[in-house]
Amino acid sequence: MLSELDQIEQSALQALKSVQDETSLEGWRIAHLGRSAPLMLLFDQLGKLSKEERPVIGRRANEVKRALEAAFSARSESLRQSALQRSLQSERLDVTLPGRVLPVGRLHPTSSNMRSIIRVFADMGFQVYRSPEAETDEFNFSLLNMPPHHPARDMWATFYTTMPNVSLRPHTSPGQIHVMRQYAPEPIRAILPGMCYRYEQISARKETQFNQIEVLAVGVDITMGNLKATISDLARRLFGQNMRTRFRAAYFPFTEPSAEYDFECLLCHGKGCAVCAWTGWLEIGGCGMVHPVVLQNGGYDPEKYTGFAAGLGTERIMMLKHHIDDIRYFWVNDMRFLEQF
Numbered sequence: 001m002l003s004e005l006d007q008i009e010q011s012a013l014q015a016l017k018s019v020q021d022e023t024s025l026e027g028w029r030i031a032h033l034g035r036s037a038p039l040m041l042l043f044d045q046l047g048k049l050s051k052e053e054r055p056v057i058g059r060r061a062n063e064v065k066r067a068l069e070a071a072f073s074a075r076s077e078s079l080r081q082s083a084l085q086r087s088l089q090s091e092r093l094d095v096t097l098p099g100r101v102l103p104v105g106r107l108h109p110t111s112s113n114m115r116s117i118i119r120v121f122a123d124m125g126f127q128v129y130r131s132p133e134a135e136t137d138e139f140n141f142s143l144l145n146m147p148p149h150h151p152a153r154d155m156w157a158t159f160y161t162t163m164p165n166v167s168l169r170p171h172t173s174p175g176q177i178h179v180m181r182q183y184a185p186e187p188i189r190a191i192l193p194g195m196c197y198r199y200e201q202i203s204a205r206k207e208t209q210f211n212q213i214e215v216l217a218v219g220v221d222i223t224m225g226n227l228k229a230t231i232s233d234l235a236r237r238l239f240g241q242n243m244r245t246r247f248r249a250a251y252f253p254f255t256e257p258s259a260e261y262d263f264e265c266l267l268c269h270g271k272g273c274a275v276c277a278w279t280g281w282l283e284i285g286g287c288g289m290v291h292p293v294v295l296q297n298g299g300y301d302p303e304k305y306t307g308f309a310a311g312l313g314t315e316r317i318m319m320l321k322h323h324i325d326d327i328r329y330f331w332v333n334d335m336r337f338l339e340q341f
């Protein structure tokens, strides 16, 4: 029986070596320490042994039982440790990994561009003045020296509304009257940014809605020289000292003399492209000395005061700056475009 116990011990310890997980460990426990295990059956037979044999075999059987129980506990602990190590390895957190950046909103390129132009004017001492996007016929045209019969009204393809006499402003110039009436007879250096609307054929350089900034300076001894200096300085501050500008004689009913000014087309560097209509220059806006009638309508005595005004298309400036070859990108809400700014 002693040799049988040795064999039970050895084969149980041998079997324990191949146990690799909790389930097979439990199977091992039932097979070697459970009720029907050979060791336990041997305990049942102790009563049948002689008085001399019983203590010897009993002691040895208890030794084997304790040895198997100790081996079971040790194996159980080592399995628990290796499971813990495995989970620590597989679920390890790398605290040095950069966090995931959540997508955040930002300003539309039109707005950020508008703000950078406004900043340049602010540096030159101009204040921002807001004026309405829907105007009466009087402000849109009459007070700007275009009475109802005046053919120059056709220069602005206007969206009329169902409300009599009210239209969406086709340019920011009506704001001139609002700001003059608020400040007359004080000197003015103001810019009026905002959306304009025109019923026109959409193309690479023309949209039905776009932004303008109206520039207005009124005071004593304001000259065309001041106007040219302001526009040229704007171009240089936005695009660098070498930016070229040109002024062409033009006609606007609310300025006299009038001009249009162009910035050199940076998309083609003067060679000609669809955006500059193959001229090498991109028309940015119109300008001129405020017409005496308009000064008067704004509350200024044209004998005493002079002023200059200009209107600039801000999307065109952004197109030049970022080599955008089609104005329609500003309104199609294509993330591939918007995310670049």
Ligand code: FA5
Binding pocket: 170, 171, 172, 173, 198, 200, 205, 206, 207, 208, 209, 210, 212, 252, 255, 258, 283, 284, 285, 286, 287, 288, 309, 310, 311, 312, 313, 314, 315, 316, 327
């Ligand atoms: C005017 O709107 C005058 N009010 C400008 C002015 C102001 C003249 C003060 C004298 C004194 P014009 O229609 O040319 O002018 O438009 C001015 C600028 O707005 C254009 O040069 C262009 O840059 C921009 N613009 C005009 N129409 C569109 C359009 N459909 N899409 C995009 N930009 C446009």
